[in-house]
Amino acid sequence: MAKDSKTCCPLCGHEDNYIAEALSFAAIKKIYRKQFKIIIDDGLDEIALHVCRNCGLKFYTPALTGGERFYEGLQKYDWYYMADKAEYKTAAGFVPPAGDVLEIGAGRGLFRRHINCGSYTGLEFSAHAIEMAKRDNVLIYDQNIGEHADSNGGRYDVVCAFQVLEHVADAREFLSSAVKCLKTGGRLIISVPNESGFTGCETNNVLNMPPHHVTRWTDTCLINMAGLFNLKLVALDYETLSDMHLRPYGICMAQDAIKKILGMKKSQIDRLFFFFPVRLLVRVLAMIPMSGLREAGMRPRGHSVTAVYEKLP
Ligand SMILES: [Zn+2]
Numbered sequence: 001m002a003k004d005s006k007t008c009c010p011l012c013g014h015e016d017n018y019i020a021e022a023l024s025f026a027a028i029k030k031i032y033r034k035q036f037k038i039i040i041d042d043g044l045d046e047i048a049l050h051v052c053r054n055c056g057l058k059f060y061t062p063a064l065t066g067g068e069r070f071y072e073g074l075q076k077y078d079w080y081y082m083a084d085k086a087e088y089k090t091a092a093g094f095v096p097p098a099g100d101v102l103e104i105g106a107g108r109g110l111f112r113r114h115i116n117c118g119s120y121t122g123l124e125f126s127a128h129a130i131e132m133a134k135r136d137n138v139l140i141y142d143q144n145i146g147e148h149a150d151s152n153g154g155r156y157d158v159v160c161a162f163q164v165l166e167h168v169a170d171a172r173e174f175l176s177s178a179v180k181c182l183k184t185g186g187r188l189i190i191s192v193p194n195e196s197g198f199t200g201c202e203t204n205n206v207l208n209m210p211p212h213h214v215t216r217w218t219d220t221c222l223i224n225m226a227g228l229f230n231l232k233l234v235a236l237d238y239e240t241l242s243d244m245h246l247r248p249y250g251i252c253m254a255q256d257a258i259k260k261i262l263g264m265k266k267s268q269i270d271r272l273f274f275f276f277p278v279r280l281l282v283r284v285l286a287m288i289p290m291s292g293l294r295e296a297g298m299r300p301r302g303h304s305v306t307a308v309y310e311k312l313p
Contacts, residue, residue: 007061009052010215011171012228017052017059023209027269031206038073040211047210049268055224058195058216063169066211071126074212079244085162087191087306088114090237094187094308099157102181104145104174105164109138117158123148149177156181160189163304166213172228179229182311188231192217194238194305202248203255203270222307231309241302246293249302250286257285 008015025044032038048061066074074080088111095101098118103111106122108129122140124130133140141148159178168174178188193199193208195216202208208216219236226233241249255273258281259266272278293299 007050009050009055009057010059010063010169011057011175011221011225012052012055013172014052014054016054017050019048020051020058021049021268023047023049023269025210027271028206028209031204031269035206036073036077038070040070049216052221055228056218056221057171058218058221059171060210060214062210063214064210065167065169065214070211085111085191085304086239086242086302087162087237087304090239090306091115091160091162091189091191091308094189094234095158100155101158101160102148102152102156104159104161104178105167106133106138106140108132109136109140111160111162112136112138121156145174145177145181149180153180154183157183157186158189159186162191163193165190166192166215166217169214171215175225175229179231179311184311184313186311187234188229188309188311189306190222190309191304191306192222193303194219194301195221197238197301197303197305198241198249198252199303201256201266202252203259203268204273205248205268209268217305219305222305225307226309229309230312232312233307234310235306235308237306237308239302239304239306240296241293241299245303246290247286249293249300250288250290251282253289254282254285258282 006015007017009017025047029040032040044064050059050061092114095115095117097116100119101115101117103122106124109122112120122133122138123143123145124140125142130140130142159181165171165174182188196219199208200216222236223233273282
């Protein structure tokens with residue numbers, strides 16, 4: 001039975017939410033240590049996943065976000081920063097040719113290469129990424145969106161953030177500042193992992209948990225978000241399952257099938273899949289959906305969803 005919670009939703013501010021699952025943070029830390037060689041040292045024993053009944057956002061408490069050392073640990077892996085994100089192409093179609101564009105969490109500003117626009121400005125904290133952007137003559141500020149919005153209200157035709165929002169503890173403040181930077185009729189483009197797709201059903205995927213992700217975004221939540229920030233939803237665009245996510249998809253299906261056969265309840269962390277013989281079985285079973293989806297035309301929705309909104313008067 002889900003427990004009610006007095007914690008406020010970080011998106012809509014309502015108290016009306018319930019705890020969908022309490023998770024052992026010790027187990028999460030153990031996976032980070034074994035899988036990514038990242039030590040998380042904070043003394044927390046348990047975290048909880050809440051679901052807001054008002055807006056549909058799923059959020060973790062405490063909203064523990066990763067520090068510099070945590071992200072340095074992940075950046076050692078080539079796959080962590082993809083040069084070409086699938087959503088760049090989708091988003092580029094919503095950028096007007098002479099528009100002024102702001103990207104939050106811009107990295108080295110690679111999205112700039114995908115668009116024709118009047119001007120491009122990025123916000124980024126990584127000194128290394130800012131240095132690389134400088135070499136490419138891309139304008140990047142070491143600022144958060146709140147600071148930038150203070151002196152740039154109503155300036156941009158497009159404000160975008162790709163795979164950033166799910167890392168942010170105060171989603172309401174982040175989005176309010178992003179919308180503040182837009183002209184009336186300007187477009188907010190947000191891409192996040194698609195909680196309504198296979199990503200929302202994965203087991204032991206700690207990258208979708210704190211301190212990496214602190215919120216999870218369902219279609220319902222992305223639709224409700226429009227009303228919270230005086231926006232009109234223009235499009236929800238779903239990434240098709242990519243080659244790099246074919247294996248996680250197959251594993252997710254295999255784990256789900258095993259859980260159903262054994263009558264196990266859905267849980268984000270499950271020690272059953274730590275055991276070598278079970279892991280081996282999962283790997284073999286995962287080959288079935290993976291081989292059936294080799295043809296691109298057969299593939300379901302993939303990892304991410306891109307939501308496009310317009311700022312109303
Ligand atoms: Zn809410």
